[in-house]
Amino acid sequence: PYTGYDYNTMASDIKKIIDVLKLDNITLVGHSMGAALAIRYASKYDSFGVSKICLIGAAAPSWIKTENWPYGYTKEEVNMFINQSLSDRPKLISDVSNSFFFKYVSQPLLNWFFDICLSAS
Numbered sequence: 001p002y003t004g005y006d007y008n009t010m011a012s013d014i015k016k017i018i019d020v021l022k023l024d025n026i027t028l029v030g031h032s033m034g035a036a037l038a039i040r041y042a043s044k045y046d047s048f049g050v051s052k053i054c055l056i057g058a059a060a061p062s063w064i065k066t067e068n069w070p071y072g073y074t075k076e077e078v079n080m081f082i083n084q085s086l087s088d089r090p091k092l093i094s095d096v097s098n099s100f101f102f103k104y105v106s107q108p109l110l111n112w113f114f115d116i117c118l119s120a121s
Helices: 007-020 033-044 075-087 089-100 107-119
Strands: 026-031 050-056
Touching: 007 033, 026 033, 033 050, 075 089, 089 107
Parallel strands: 026 050
Antiparallel strands: none
16 A cells, blocks of 8 residues: 555554454464554554464564664665566566575466455555
């Protein structure tokens, strides 16, 4: 989406869902950016309704390598991902698809994964 695609807005969305459904003692699970979002929710709402958080392949505490954080990507690589996502998102998805799987997967599975990625926001 062009608006509302930021951690504060998405954390507020999670809070609304927890409130409306009257959820309590839940496990909040997040992968990649979703893991960073789970951290943002916990910090913004003092873990309201959440008893456990599961972070999977978290894009946190930083997606970018620093002197004190040797994991993740260089700033140049991140800028390349951002630029490619804006100029040729299908190619970016195709280029990174294999990295989402532990072992070789069939071309039909990669095609299915590609279609899911294209239909996601």
